[in-house]
Amino acid sequence: MSWPEGIDVRPIGKGDVEAWAALIAAKEKVDQTGENYGSEDLAEELGDPGLDLARDTIALWADGRMIGYGKAEVSPTIIDVDRVRTEGAIDPEWRRRGLGTTLMHWLIQRAGELHTEHHPDAPGEVRTGANSTNVGADRMLKKLGFTEQRYFFDMRRPLDQPVPEVALPDGLRLVGFDPSYDEALRLTHNEVFRDHWGTTPKEPDEWRIWFTGSRTFRPAVSYLLLDGETIATYVLSYEWDADTAVTGVREVYIGGVGTRREYRGRGLARAVLAKVMTEAAQAGYQRAGLGVDADNPTGALGLYERLGYTVHAKTISYRLPL
Template identity: 65%
Template sequence: MSWPEGIEARPIDKGDADAWAELLAAKELVDQEGENYDAQDLIDELEDPHLDPAADTIGLWAEGRMIAYGKLHAAEEVIDLDRVGTEGTVHPEWRRRGLGTALMPWLINRAGELHAAKHPKSPGEVTSSRISTNVGAEALFRTFGFDERRYFFDMKRPLDQPVPKVALADGLRLVPFDTSMDETLRLAHNDVFLDHWGSTPKDPDSWKTWFTGARAFRGGASYVVLDGDTIAAYVLGYEYEADTEATGIRELYIGQVGTVKAYRGRGLARMTLAKVLAKAAEVGYQRAALGVDAENPTGALGLYERLGFSVSSKWTSYGLPL
């Protein structure tokens, strides 16, 4: 791979976490995506058991600073299509110098290698996304042949507004998350999201890394509906300390909302989410946030709007066949 003169390119390791965080902070000041990271967040990403940092990350350096990066993440299982996700950015001071144009072929090539190694018998696609206000990213995707695939909304809700009280159906129990139910919850989540676009089953390692074992996970702000010992619905909450540090607002991020198919149509997601919002307000959170597929098959967008959430930003997912 050829890089512009004066640019050093190498994989990202844990020792680069501070420089990587500085790059992302500079990006956030301009792009306003609502995402903030500290060095530990990025170390956590590098420790993902399914990530090979030496092969699947790249940092571009100049003048002693990380000025751009790229990273890939491949699914361990495939349902309909092997989507190899990519992410990256260029420092605002270094944009319009061809770095994004140089970085994209590296990402596409590596995505093809991952697809060939992991799921060669399935159709494959390299994917990425952008916030709607980032027109530069849109132009870059178009240049390399990417097409729009799906639309997503980030939504927020202040917690100083009343939370509706919803009655629990007879025979069901609404309880805080407990580690004893973790594996049962993982299996329930995998079943719930089988019909959701782009979702793939989570193995125990991924579940522990990014869900209930994540540093940001807040079990005390996560609730589960039980029918006997069967999980019927759940809402899992997260708190990202770097966001609080950057914004001064303590926000509970609603990472997962799910209802098992046999229990849909009974208002369990609404009831559980209302409980989580009330609990979050009680313990001092100032705002709740979540992301939703604009075409979610369960009607989640309408549910969130009825609970007081409003759209704060719009995102587009892009794909390029491999």
């Protein structure tokens, strides 16, 4: 890649998390995506054993500060298509100089290498996302050949509003998350999302890092609905301290909701969500948030709307065939 004179380019190092967090904070002030990350959150991302920092990450530096970054990740397992995930950003002060396009070329190249190394026999594509209001990103990605593929809604609900009471069916019991259920929960999640677009089965290490082992996971407001010892429905909750520091609003983020196929259509997810929101409000959370695929085949969007959630923002998922 040809970078402008004065730009230092190297992989992201574990000692760079403070500079990385400052870059993301500068980006968020302009882009207003609703996502804030502290240095500890980013350090956790760099601890992913599946991420080769030297080859899968890139940082752009100028005048002693990070002004851009990129990251490419491949799933250890796939179902239909090898969707190599990419993300990146350029500091607003350095935009419209061609850095974003050059960075995206780097990410496309690295995505192709990861695809060849890990899943060469499957169809491959580069996947990236941008907020629907980011006109500049949309224009750049489409010039590079990306097309819109999927739409995701960020939804929110104030917790000072009454939460509906939802009765549980006889024979089922609601329990708080306990580590003894972790492996059964991972297998349940894989079963629930086996035909959900863009989702791949989670291996044990991946599950522990990003789901129940993350520093953002909040087991005290995460619940499982059991039929005997079978997990029928689950709701997993998370909290980002960096969001609270910026917004002044303590939000419980519903990061995982799932119901086994044989238990669907009985209002079980609604009941568990109502429990989570009630407990979260009592614990001092002021708002609940979640993300949903606009084309979710289980009717999740309607479920959330009936519980009082409204759409706050839309994210577009883009694809580029490899």
